Each structure stands twice: as structure tokens, then as C-alpha cells.
Amino acid sequence: MTFAPMWDVFRVSSDKLALCHLELMKKMNDLIRDINKYGDEQVKIHRRTKEEMVGTVEAVQAVQVQNGHLQKSKEGYHSKCSELDRLRKEGAPQKELEKAELKSKKAAESFALCIDKYNRVGGEFEQKMSESSQKFQEIEEAHLRQIKQLIKGYSHSIEDTHVRVRQVHEEFKQNVENIGIDSLIQKFAESKGTGKDRPALVGFEEYMSALPPEGGKKSRAKAFRIPGLGKRDKEPDSTDSTVTETLTRRTTFTPVTLTLMTRSPRSSTSRLDQWSAAAAVTLLPRRRS
Structure with a gap:
């Protein structure tokens, strides 16, 4: 078949394309393995960070408790003040007014103590949260940097594969252009031909019997x-x-x-x-x- 060399070009080009995709598959498998490994490392980092952030968790809980106390103390103080104002408007006896003033004063002192404690706990909370937030930001920046690096590796792998596929395609087109009709016919003639020299003329060859002489005796050629x-x-x-x-x-x-x-x-x-x-x-x- 005169078209056989062209099929060889197709086969070589297909093999090269298969190698390009095989190399891409290997790179993708390596990338997946790196992502899985990074995921395991992230689990360890988060577990270790959670252990380090115990103080921050306690500070958050403390400020939440103090906030509750502060709100209750504030409501109590406002209630006592409101009761004192009502008594004054109604013209209550002096004894009841003094009693209401005493309760309002104690509520005010309790409210002030709650404010001081809340502010102290709030300061610790802000410090712990600042440190934790800085730590969280560093972890997140490293995470984003690593993910971006993995995506960049994926992008480079795809780009390299496209470049190699383009090179194989250009080589295929060049090989097709280089193989002409005369070349195909010449290769076919060389593969099927028996040589460039013409065969010599055939002469008569006398038959020589391969049978042994009867009786084991040598036969003598009779004289003509x-x-x-x-x-x-x-x-x-x-x-x-x-x-x-x-x-x-x-x-x-x-x-x-x-x-x-x-x-x-x-x-x-x-x-x-x-x-x-x-x-x-x-x-x-x-x-x-």
C-alpha cells in the first residue's frame, strides 16, 4: 500500500500526543497528592491552633458572662432610680424616700463594680482576640499562598501540555508536507521491488539424476x-x-x-x-x- 508511510506519520504523532496527555495525567496525580498532603497538614495546624487558643476562648466566655452581669446590674440600677423618682413625685414619706435612695445608691455601686470588671475583662478579651486574630491571619495567608501555588502548578502543567501538543501538531503538519507523492511511490517500489538490475537470460541446464546406480556399482557413461x-x-x-x-x-x-x-x-x-x-x-x- 503506497499510503503506508502516511499511516506511520499518524501513528508517531498519536503516540506523542498520548505521551503528552500521559505526562499531564502524572502531573495531575502529583498535584492531587500534594493537595491531600496539604489537607492533612492543615488538620494538624488547626488542631494545634485550637489548643493554643484556649486563653482566647476563656476570655470570650468571661466577657460574655460579664456582659450579662453588666446588663442585669444596669437594669437593677435603673429600676431603683425609677422607683425613687416615683416616690418623690407622689410625695412619699421621708422614711420611704431615704430607703429608696439607699437602694438606688447600692444599685449604683453594684453597677459601677460591674462596669469596672467588664472593662477589665474586656481589655483581656481584646488582647487575646488581637493575638488570636494575628495568628489566624498568618494561618490564612499561608493557606491562601499554598493554594495559589497549587493552582499555579496546575496552570503551568496545562500550559506545558498545550505547548507540547502544539509542537506535535506542527511537526505532524511538517511531516505531511515533506512526504510527497513521488516519495510515497518510490518507497513503495523499493519495498516491493526485487532489485535495480535486470535478470540475466536463462540458459538450458542439463538434468542430473540424483538416484544412485543400481547394485551399488558406479555407472559408466557409454561412449557415443x-x-x-x-x-x-x-x-x-x-x-x-x-x-x-x-x-x-x-x-x-x-x-x-x-x-x-x-x-x-x-x-x-x-x-x-x-x-x-x-x-x-x-x-x-x-x-x-
């Missing part, structure tokens, strides 16, 4: 003998003498000549005059150079 020219044959006439002289020269006969020069089954003498004219033409010898 022209029928009718043996010692036990008749003397040839003048025509036969001419043919015999020609054939007995140093010649090389083709297999067709050897096939035609067989003894005729119709005659025991096998004379040359029994051959056909066409056979006689075929029997013409080839002179060795």
Missing part, C-alpha cells in the same frame, strides 16, 4: 556411437562415408540431436538413410571454436 559406424556394422557407402566424416569431427550435439540419433526400431542396421530430411538438418554439428 553413431549407429551404423561400428566395427560390426557394414561398411558405409560413399554417401555414408561423407556424413560419417562430417559427424566424427570434434563437434558438440544438442539434446535434440541426441534424441533424433537413435536406432530405428524397424531396422537392425540403423542406417543414416532411414532418417528424415528434417532430422538430417537438425543433426548438423556445431563446430567448437
Whole structure:
């Protein structure tokens, strides 16, 4: 198939894209592992911070309690003052007025003590809350800094993957442009061809029997003998003498000549005059150079 090199380009490009996405997956797994590790560290930090903030928790509880006392003392004081004003307006006896004034004075003293205590507890509360808030801010800043770093790592991983994918795409387009039609046909011819040299002409190869000789004896090649020219044959006439002289020269006969020069089954003498004219033409010898 002449298009096979193009499929190789597709395969190489697909493998590179797969490697890009595989690398991104590894980076994402590393990022997830870092996030999980950071989450475990945050749990430890929060647990340790909670233990360190026990004083702040106590200060918050104390200021809440003192705030309740302050409000109750304030209400009591205002109630006693209101009662004294009512008695004065109604023209109550002096004894009741003095009694109401005494209660109002005690309520005022109690309210003042609650204010002092609340202010003292409030001061401690502000100090503890200031320290805790500073600690909380540092923890939150470190948290945001770490989260931002993780997000930045994610962004860089995505960006690097996009750059590598873009490079693979550009390389793919360049490879497609570089492979021309002539190049595809040339590669196909080189892959399917048998060579650039033309094969030589085929010559006749004589058959060599691979069968062993019968009886385990070496076979002797029989001497070539022209029928009718043996010692036990008749003397040839003048025509036969001419043919015999020609054939007995140093010649090389083709297999067709050897096939035609067989003894005729119709005659025991096998004379040359029994051959056909066409056979006689075929029997013409080839002179060795």
C-alpha cells in the first residue's frame, strides 16, 4: 500500500500526543497528592491552633458572662432610680424616700463594680482576640499562598501540555508536507521491488539424476556411437562415408540431436538413410571454436 508511510506519520504523532496527555495525567496525580498532603497538614495546624487558643476562648466566655452581669446590674440600677423618682413625685414619706435612695445608691455601686470588671475583662478579651486574630491571619495567608501555588502548578502543567501538543501538531503538519507523492511511490517500489538490475537470460541446464546406480556399482557413461559406424556394422557407402566424416569431427550435439540419433526400431542396421530430411538438418554439428 503506497499510503503506508502516511499511516506511520499518524501513528508517531498519536503516540506523542498520548505521551503528552500521559505526562499531564502524572502531573495531575502529583498535584492531587500534594493537595491531600496539604489537607492533612492543615488538620494538624488547626488542631494545634485550637489548643493554643484556649486563653482566647476563656476570655470570650468571661466577657460574655460579664456582659450579662453588666446588663442585669444596669437594669437593677435603673429600676431603683425609677422607683425613687416615683416616690418623690407622689410625695412619699421621708422614711420611704431615704430607703429608696439607699437602694438606688447600692444599685449604683453594684453597677459601677460591674462596669469596672467588664472593662477589665474586656481589655483581656481584646488582647487575646488581637493575638488570636494575628495568628489566624498568618494561618490564612499561608493557606491562601499554598493554594495559589497549587493552582499555579496546575496552570503551568496545562500550559506545558498545550505547548507540547502544539509542537506535535506542527511537526505532524511538517511531516505531511515533506512526504510527497513521488516519495510515497518510490518507497513503495523499493519495498516491493526485487532489485535495480535486470535478470540475466536463462540458459538450458542439463538434468542430473540424483538416484544412485543400481547394485551399488558406479555407472559408466557409454561412449557415443553413431549407429551404423561400428566395427560390426557394414561398411558405409560413399554417401555414408561423407556424413560419417562430417559427424566424427570434434563437434558438440544438442539434446535434440541426441534424441533424433537413435536406432530405428524397424531396422537392425540403423542406417543414416532411414532418417528424415528434417532430422538430417537438425543433426548438423556445431563446430567448437
